[in-house]
Each structure stands twice: as structure tokens, then as C-alpha cells.
Amino acid sequence: MTDTDQTPSAPASTPSTPGADDTSKRFAQANELIQALTKNINERLIGQTEVVEQIIIALLANGHVLVEGVPGLGKTLLVRTLADCISGAFSRIQFTPDLMPADITGHVLYDMKESKFRLRRGPIFTNLLLADEINRAPAKTQAALLEVMQERQVTLEGNSQKVPQPFMVMATQNPVEQEGTYPLPEAELDRFIMKIYIDYPNLEDEILMTKAVTSGQLDSIGSVPDSEAVLDTEQMLSLQALVSDIAVDEQVLQYAVRLTRATRESSAIFRGASSRACIALIRCARAKALLRGNDYVLPDDIKAMAAPVMRHRIALAAEVEIDGLSPDQVLAQVFAGVEAPRL
């Protein structure tokens, strides 16, 4: 059961403004689209409902996601499936140790026939970019994503080139303990709106998935024959705009700030979350509220999103790492001490 299931929609309320009906209608339509998208992905990626929910939240919040898990759990499939469900341009870059920044962003080359320089755009000029196994490339190549992730543009030969909208980087990575991987720079990590852990599915889901693949219902790479896109890029942009309209009460906003600041005050955390984390938290909480079908953010939304938003932005103290505690465990301890809003 996901958090969305646990939090029922709001009770009927007395309309307060004349435009409330229009708003309700927009939210209802948005909810339908999101439900369809969720259903579509869950049909292909079995047993990862929470991960699917989080990646949709990131998409709605107009952020980039980092998906981490051991090989063979469907990280690439998840991103490919999302790309299939949205009728936009999709590119995939397999990060390798010899990958160069120009292989990502593109480059300018001299056309001998026309005797002029021509711009060859890299795979980054797309709507959905799958940066597969991003931590297999060295930091120099990883840094090629910094500009585009933050400013949605690429500078080539001194000229800024806008990437198409919506734009989302979905990076996958294996745990850094594995051989041949490089840790991502902090500046890049901070640009991912959330980090999603993908774990092994439970027994029933794994049986169901194995049965679906071996019976031909799903092919070996998880794609569904004759699958259609659920959303186009325009709908995606309107959903993202709708997220920005979701109300955030002052108390809820302060709660988000308190949670972020608490990570900077804990002795278990060597480096706390940045202000960008706080902004990302509000955006994700808004997206979650939309996913819940409401047009206002609850403290529960903030709390639910706090760990995915902050887990990759903090650096644990050395002794905590030695003790084998995960960032999620430490964050749970920290958040438990932050007073939730009431009145």
C-alpha cells in the first residue's frame, strides 16, 4: 500500500471562490491522467509501486531523479517505461569510463563541403534523458550535466542552446561500493530533486513478474507490445504548471524549512541539506498533493517527501558510516525530533 492509499482525499468542502469549480475540474482531469500514467507503469514494472509514485512526483515537480539499486531490478526499465508513456523525445546515454562531455552535450564541427561550422547536438537535447549507470563515468563527464540540469540549456562554443521542455534527466546508478564506479560530485547530486532507492520486490510480486515475462505477456526487457503513450508533452507541461498552483500553508512551509535545517544541526550528519533541498521539498510535496488528488499540501506530504529529497544531499558523519547506518535511518531520527505543525 502506498502513502497515497493511506491518505484519503479531502472531505467535501464549501466552495469559497467562484472559480473553484474550474479548479476542481482541472484537478480531476489531472488526477485521471496521473492515475492512468501510474497504472501503465505499474503494469510493466511489477512490485515497485512506491518507486513509480516517486518518479512520477519528480516528473510533476519538474525535477531530475537519481535511481539507485543493484543491477537487475529494473532501473532502466522504469525509465524506459516512463519514456514510453510520454510521447516526447527520449534519449539514452550509457555512461562508461571513456565517455567524454562532448558525447553528451554535442559539439561543433567544420563542414568541408559548405565551408562552415555546423552544430551537432548531443543526446542531451531531448525531453527524457536516461543517463544509465551515471557513476561509471568520471567526474569530468558527469559534470557535463550540471548546466543543463539546473538551467535547462547547454553552452556550445559560447552559444547557449535551450533544451526542449519538458526536460528530465533520469539517471541510474549502481551502489558506489561496486567496482569501477565514481561517486557523483556534490554539486551534481544537489541537482537531482530526489534519489529513489529501488529494492527487490516481495515474493508475490516477483512471482507475478516472472510469470508475466515467461508467459510472453511482457517481453524480456519489460516492454508491452502495442503500448501507447498516455501523456504528450503539452499535457505534461500543464500538469507541471498545475503543481505550482497547489497551495502551501505558511505552517507547512515553515515545517519544511525546519526539517531541512534540522539536518544541519544533527551531529550524525557531517553536511546538511542545502536551501535547494528545501525548495525541492516543497515542489515534491506539491506534486504529492496532486497525486493524492488535493490542491493543498499537508505536513504529511512534506514528511513523506523529506527522505527522498534529502537522502543524497546529506553527508553522514564518519562514525555513523562506520556503524553502517543509512542516510534514511539517520534522517528518520532527525525528523522525529522536529515538531510537526498543528495550529
Next chain:
Amino acid sequence: MNLDKICIVPRVRGAWEAIDLGIMLAKAWYRDLFLLWFLPALPLFLILLIALPSEWSKLAAFAVWWFKPLWDRGPLHYASLKLFGDNISVSAAMRKLPSIYKIDILSSITWRRLSFARSFNMPVTLLERLTGKARSQRLGILHRDPSSASSWLTITLLFVELFLYAAVLTFLFVMVPNYSPINIAELFNSQDGYLNIGSTILLFSAMAAVAPFYTAAGFALYINRRMALEGWDIEIRFRQLAENQGKLSAKTSSKSGITTSAPSLLLCLFTCFSLWSFDSNAGSDITLIEDSPFEQTTDTPEKITHIHNAKDAEKLITEILAGEVFHNESTVSGWRFKDFPPEEEIDESPEWLIAFLKSLADFFSSFDGQFSSLAGIVEFFIWVLAIGFVIFIIYHYRHALNATITSISTKRIQTNNTPPPKELFGLDLREESLPEDIPSEVRSLWQKDEHRAALSLLYRASLYKLIHEWGFNFSEGDTEGDCAKLVTLQGDASLSDYTKHLTQCWQLVAYAHRSPENDAVEKLCQQWSSLFEKPTVEQPGASHNV
């Protein structure tokens, strides 16, 4: 007491050197001294530790600390025997403890308990068995020299105890990872049962570890003082010389003249010192007790012989001093400074002060000789000042003290009954902050269009009931959703439905700034009465902590 068997080098030492000697003695006999302190103190400590509530367990350590004058007696008795070559076992010393503890017990654990020179004074009580005026006079003589050292010994070792206690706690704290919620202040001041008991046991262990050093160092100071006063070192040396001379005399009895005159002279000198030793003992009015380790200081036949020869010795010494050896005259010339007569020091004490003190002395001398000396008068005034100061402090801080005592007793009641919080999430959860009839008040506020206030009251009242009557424990970090989930987990369908619905209505008004429909609020009011206004028999959520 047999001085010949003393196991230390007999010489007069400085006070700090004597304390060092005591520390060395304690190190040599540490196991036995420790057991003689620890084993008698342990039963009292354990009984109090078990009998008292955990938050009062420090009282067990305090009781052991207060009765230290008793626990220190076993090690002192043992050390006094071992020092003079008596190989007493721990079990034998333990058997003696009841009789040792009885000696002057009341004063030891009452008005003399806080004496800074306790370890130094204890041998006078325990080994010389002096009481009353005789004890005071004896202490007056003994305290002329090392009393400040004995006070510093007490202060230093008290700090050593505290350092030991703090060091172990700090060590544990250092070993606890940083991210753990445990902190050192909590360990020191914790009301938590196990932490409190653990720190009390540490305190007791620190006292037991330091006690042998304290007792032995105080005893060494005492022995050193007696050596200085009674010339034990000289006596022992002369005894050894006399013994050696006796052996030599037997072998060379044919020899005469000057070879015999020197031992005779030494013997005479020894006799003189013995006499002086007796005099000093007599002056201090020491009453020697039969079973005291220090009983064998006098009355050996050898000494009686010396007493009979004392007049002859004195005569011989006078003759030698009158001889030519001590009357050689010689003329020496050279430069030197002139001798000027020193200026007479002017007594700066005003006459009126002297007269006042004299009159005071006369006044106090009428009280059975208790204030016969000037020091006694000063001591009396110091005591009066000290008591007055304590009374002043108590009076001045009476309100703070009263508040502290009240808070301690309140905390105790709270700990015993695990009372629910009065405030949570910034909400006032006291019963008196809520109106009598919640639904009526909510309806009234709702009709006045104070929707937020109405639902806020209903939500607060529900939280109050959930916490106080249903036994739910919510933490500060719980959101409304977390609270509702917790109630759902408890399993009462009607309660969880109500809480969920109320939470949604409250969230709508609080975070969306929209009011729920009137019917929804009316329904909540009705359900509130049926859910919370009936007596609750059991508290299923009482054991359910967040």
C-alpha cells in the same frame, strides 16, 4: 605496638611526604584495605538501592558516603596492625569490625562527619580511644603541624572520587556514537531508572576505590606526627644501638676505659629521650587501652632500668659539658657587619581589642572550661557565623528551594504514574484549558463562522481524550496523518474512522483554508459525544508508543 617491628623507615617526614608514604602503604595492602571497606559498605548500599525508587537511587550512594567514618575504620585497624608487623588476615579484621564500629559512633557520623581532618583524627578515636576533653587536647597537639595537609588530603581525594566517576561516565559517553540521543548531561542527571542506577553504582565504586588511599594517607600523617612528637625514630635507633652494644660488650668484656664510655653515653642519651617521650605522653593524657594496637609503648623492664640510671646520666652529661672540650677559646679576626640591636616591634593590636578579647575569654571561661582558650572563642564565632550563613541562605532562597522540592515531588508522582503531557505539538492539553461541553462549544463557534477555532477545539479535545483516556503516546514529530494512522493501528473501528474524518476536516480548514460542510461538522460533534463522553474501561492504546 612494637616499635622494633615497624615496617617503614622510621624518620620524621614532611606532611606531603607522609601522605606519599600512606599512598605507598595503601598500594601495598590495597586488596585487603579495599575489602575491609567495600564488604561492610556493600550490604547497606544494595539494600537502599533495591528499596528506593530508581530516581532516588543516588540516596544509596549518599548514605554510604555519610557513613564513611565507619567504613574507614576497618582499613585503619588493619593498617595499624600491619605497620607494626602483625600479620592480620582480612577475615580476622572483619570479625573485629563490630566492636570497632561501636567506638564513638554517634559523634563520628553526626557532628564530626564533615571534619576535613577526619582521616588524621580517626586514629586518635580508634587507636588511642580518647574521648571528650582528652581527645580535644590530644588533637590540639597533633594538629599544630600537619592539619592543613590532612584537610587538603580530604579535599583532593574527594575530587579524585568525582573525577573517577566522571571519567568512567565520559569514557562511556565517548564510546557512544555521536548520533545517539544519549548525552553526558543525561547520564549525570538522568531520571531514567537504569541510567540512574548505573551511575549510582559507579559513584559507589569510585568511593570504594579511593577509600584505602584516604585511610592509609591519614594514618601515615598521624604516625609521622607521633614520630615527630615522641621521637620514635630516635628511640628505635637507640634501641638498635643498645642491642648491638650489648652484644659487643659481652664479647669484649675485658676491655675498659674509653671503649666503654661511649656506649654508656649513648645509653644515657637514650634514657633521656625515653624520659622525654614519657613526659610527652603523660602531657597528652593518653589512656592506653588493653586491646589497642598502640598499647605497648611503655613499661618494659629495660626502660625502667633506664629510668633508675637517669640521674647518673644527667650528672655525667653535666660533667662532660663542663669539660675543656666545650670551653676552647680562640681569637678570630676579620671583617664583618656591625651588630645593631633590632628595633622593637610595635604591637599594633589596639588595647581596646585586647581588653574585649580578655573580657570575652573571662565570660566564656565560665562555661565549664569549654572556651578556655582564645582559639575556642574564635571557633565558637566561626560556628555561629557558619550556622547563621546557612540559615540566611535557606531563608533567602526559600522560594526557589520550595519550588525545587515541589518539582521533585511532582516529578516523582509523574514518573510513577507516567502522566500524559500537558502540552504537545504546541497545543494546550490540560483539562482546564478545555470547556465543559465540547460539542456545544464547537457548534457555537461554528455558528459564529469561526470555523477554524471550532475545528481546532474539536481536534484538540479529541487529542486530549486520545492521550489521557485512551493512552496514546504521540511524539512531537508526528503529523496529523501519523496520529490518525496510529489510532487506526490500534484497531478500534469507530475510533479510527472518527479520528480519520476529524483529521481530514481539520487539515482542510488548517492547510487548505476551506471549511468542511456543516453536516460533516455536526456529525463529528455527535460522534464526539458518543465516543468520548462515555467512561472508558480499558486503554488498549496504553502500551502503544509512537
